[in-house]
Amino acid sequence: MTALEHVGPQGHPWFGEHRLRPAAPASTIQEMLRTEIRDTGWPYQPLLPAAPIALPRASYAELYRATAALLDLVRRVALERADTTAGRLAAYGMPESENQLFVADQFIEERYADCVARPDIVIGPNGPQFLEFNVSGALGGPVETHCRLEVWRKLYADEAGRVPFGHRSPFAVRAEMFRDLCAELALAPRVALVGSARDQGVESTRYFDIEADYLNNHGLTARFFEPEDLHEAWDCPPHLRYPVGLRNFTIPDWDELGIDTTPVQAALDNGCLLVGTQTSTFLSSKLTMGLLSEGRPWMTTADRALVERYLPWTRVLADRRTTRGGAEVDLVQFVVDNKDLLVLKEGLGMSGKQVILGRDTTPADWTAAVTTAVDNGASVVQEFVAPRTCTLSMIADGADEPHDVAIAPVLGPLLFGGRPAGVFSRFFGDGTAGIVSIYGNHSSDDCVVAV
Numbered sequence: 001m002t003a004l005e006h007v008g009p010q011g012h013p014w015f016g017e018h019r020l021r022p023a024a025p026a027s028t029i030q031e032m033l034r035t036e037i038r039d040t041g042w043p044y045q046p047l048l049p050a051a052p053i054a055l056p057r058a059s060y061a062e063l064y065r066a067t068a069a070l071l072d073l074v075r076r077v078a079l080e081r082a083d084t085t086a087g088r089l090a091a092y093g094m095p096e097s098e099n100q101l102f103v104a105d106q107f108i109e110e111r112y113a114d115c116v117a118r119p120d121i122v123i124g125p126n127g128p129q130f131l132e133f134n135v136s137g138a139l140g141g142p143v144e145t146h147c148r149l150e151v152w153r154k155l156y157a158d159e160a161g162r163v164p165f166g167h168r169s170p171f172a173v174r175a176e177m178f179r180d181l182c183a184e185l186a187l188a189p190r191v192a193l194v195g196s197a198r199d200q201g202v203e204s205t206r207y208f209d210i211e212a213d214y215l216n217n218h219g220l221t222a223r224f225f226e227p228e229d230l231h232e233a234w235d236c237p238p239h240l241r242y243p244v245g246l247r248n249f250t251i252p253d254w255d256e257l258g259i260d261t262t263p264v265q266a267a268l269d270n271g272c273l274l275v276g277t278q279t280s281t282f283l284s285s286k287l288t289m290g291l292l293s294e295g296r297p298w299m300t301t302a303d304r305a306l307v308e309r310y311l312p313w314t315r316v317l318a319d320r321r322t323t324r325g326g327a328e329v330d331l332v333q334f335v336v337d338n339k340d341l342l343v344l345k346e347g348l349g350m351s352g353k354q355v356i357l358g359r360d361t362t363p364a365d366w367t368a369a370v371t372t373a374v375d376n377g378a379s380v381v382q383e384f385v386a387p388r389t390c391t392l393s394m395i396a397d398g399a400d401e402p403h404d405v406a407i408a409p410v411l412g413p414l415l416f417g418g419r420p421a422g423v424f425s426r427f428f429g430d431g432t433a434g435i436v437s438i439y440g441n442h443s444s445d446d447c448v449v450a451v
Helices: 026-036 057-080 085-091 108-113 142-156 170-185 204-215 227-233 251-257 261-270 280-284 286-294 301-310 332-336 363-377
Strands: 004-006 016-022 047-049 054-057 116-124 127-133 190-194 223-224 242-245 273-275 313-315 321-324 327-330 342-346 354-355 377-383 390-398 404-409 412-417 419-427 444-450
Touching: 016 054, 016 321, 016 390, 026 142, 026 390, 047 444, 057 116, 057 127, 057 301, 057 354, 057 412, 057 444, 085 242, 127 280, 127 286, 127 301, 127 321, 127 412, 142 170, 142 204, 142 419, 170 242, 170 273, 170 377, 170 412, 170 419, 190 204, 190 227, 190 261, 223 227, 223 251, 227 261, 227 390, 261 273, 280 286, 280 412, 286 313, 286 377, 321 332, 327 332, 332 363, 342 363, 363 377
Parallel strands: 054 444, 190 223, 190 242, 242 273
Antiparallel strands: 004 016, 047 390, 116 127, 116 412, 313 377, 321 327, 342 354, 342 377, 390 404, 412 419, 419 444
16 A cells, blocks of 8 residues: 555645555554654643645745745845844844844854744745744754654655655754854864753753764764853863854743853853854844835845745834835734734744734734834734645544544744755644644644655
8 A cells, every 4th residue: 555645635735635644553653753752841742643744845845945045035134234233133122131142253143143944834825925934043843853754754664764755854954064064164073062951841851862863973073061061062172172063042041941141152252153143033033024025125026026925914013104915004003903914923932922813812902912012113013824724644642543634734944054954844733723832832743744
């Protein structure tokens, strides 16, 4: 029996008409998925996928193609806001807590800001729509996609080790990124993975060790460092230093946990380059998406067509006039009057936090939220995209057999050093809709492959 089956038209032609059959009993799939992701701090999910999400090769390739092109524009928009880091901090209205962890060389800051990126994409009526760009070494997806892929490769491989789908390995591509980074900077290929198990909510360091083990087995020397141990990456004989690394944390998360970032600044000041650099915060800001959607004077006709095709209408919220559908409107009044069409987002935010769906909010609460956002000057308003669905086999706790669900996935193509590195996905396993967040509302996750 072939692993690929025809399911006919789904919620949008972009998803194609095929999927992968479950390759083992439900209990086996559940056990393998949970074993592979164990001790990483990943929340328990009562609904697990019975197979990877399968896309037509053309759709799979489109995700990467559009991501790379848009990331280039996102970078240009963010960097043009001001000529200096101090100017950008002011232009973006960044909190004082973000004014740290920059390296002294601004060229280095800007050069390596976009090493690690993952947009959030839904499939709307006209195809892929990019809701935001996450540009940070701490973004979710690489470890999770690696773990899910490990299971699917084992389950679907034939005797020769071949699988009936195409995919990208996050760790393999990240290893390639670090090899190129070290070659470009003429540095030893020794990689520091900087984070904290406290950030994962568990005592185990397995979340970081999985990747360190992979890198060590593929031509690099890698080690995980808690911040308290990070001095060992540079305060040692030259041949033992770790000159590059992955910054696998965010300042807000560590502030919330009371984790001191001083050791990280010391490592940066002593020649340890951690990517993505702090400048990535400007690229991640949703204000950058608003500026890109509205258009910049230097954009070409092709740039504008790309943005028109893939970005929902997004505007930096302020008391001003702007364009909507070819007409000029008073932005604040338009937002107040059209809450069911819009989503309100703070410039900085993660895991679905600081996001308000107008259609799920009372008129009074919406108006109050809009007024507060205008006063703060650091939010965007974005057109709500009604997501389309695809069919996926899901396994519920205690169930003997998988069952089909029409899910609306949020797709996250990973891009490391400009290279495709796998596609992460999140969705409600019961087919409901809303703000999808693994940590916030225990949605389900899977990786995406090409067939």
